[in-house]
Amino acid sequence: MVCHVSHPPTVVYTDGACRGNPGPGGWGWIIPDGMWANGADPDTTNQRMELTAALDALRTIEGPVEVVSDSTYVVNCFKDGWWKGWLKRDWKNSKKEPVANRDIWEPLIELYRSRADEITFRWVKGHAGNEFNDIADRLAVEASHSQKGRHGVGTPDDLGPPDEISVTGSAAEAAPPPPGPDGVYDQTWRPVGRAIAVTGHQPSEIGGFADDPSDPPVGHVAIRDKLTEILAAKKTVELDLIVLTGLRLGVETLAAEAALAAGVPFAAILPFPDPDANWPGAARRRFAELCTAADAVVRLERKAPESVQRAGQALDRRNGWLRKVADEALIVWDGSERRVGRVVADFEKSHPDDVWVVSP
Secondary structure, three states: OOOOOOOOOOEEEEEEOOOHHHHHHHOOOOOOOEEEEEEEEEEEHHHHHHHHHHHHHHOOOOOOEEEEEHHHHHHHHHHHHHHHHHHHHEOOOOOOOOOHHHHHHHHHHHHHHOOOOEEEEEOOOOOOOOOOHHHHHHHHHHHHHHOOOOEEEOOOOOOOOOOOOOOOOOOOOOOOOOEEEEEEEEOOOOOOEEEEEEEEEOOOOOOOOOOOOOOOHHHHHHHHHHHHHHHHHHHHHHOOOOEOOOOOOHHHHHHHHHHHHHHHEEEEEEEOOOOOOOHHHHHHHHHHHHHHOOOOOEEEEOOOOOOOHHHHHHHHHHHHHHHHHHOEEEEEEEOOHHHHHHHHHHHHHHHHOOEEOOEE
């Protein structure tokens, strides 16, 4: 009889750092009580250094490996299978744009596919007291300053301090510009994290208008609770999730309330100034409260439309902006209302694998 002994995976902590983005960068990895290494690049980004750290570690370590990283950009690609869609679409992302950093992603994914039964990825919160995540960070920071690489065995005792500000994942290349004097951002703002646009029916289609926002119709409560459940579940996987909502009466307002209930940050994306100008007083007060609670308020156009027709055109432009910046969409649609159906169709064209339709 042949006895097969399964060996536990080698755990390796990886990290990347960059002084400026782009700028001089470094990467590092360490196996607890084992090997470690780091390296540098004079002109790079945080994301490229995170990827390079994982790629170098996996090229070096044989057998089963668990890669531990504080980068959702690295971990979620394999945990959520992003790479499968990229290969299916010939290295295009869900927005039909070329996948960034393909020159590193491609060999990393090829290596993973050749050893899929041996390689796993696990996320760890950065700068949260994890000893070996901190050491990997310090190795990466050292290389970003020295622009030299080195390697060894055991725990290096001559490292400098960790990175003062470590930005990883999609946040690394999406820092928003400062807001205007009124605290509102313009159309150049971009979400930090994985952005999900939420939209759908207006009140007349889901149970009518609420005279008192604290006592909404039953249909509104059901939708809000369902959205809360979905966002809470997504939050456990997408740790940097952010909701984009226009705060229009109906599903978009419920989306903001659901985000608050689920503990997910949200941004209010307003198509033009004062979109609530003609709303009832109670609804206007709730709108103001939600704008205050938002992580960011973005106003896409400087002037309010002069007619209902132009308001509709502005909303179409807003939807186009959302398709451009969002990573996915969650749309409440009964399957028949044509206005919402067009929104669903447009998102399905731009995000063929990332549109979630929920029935009211």
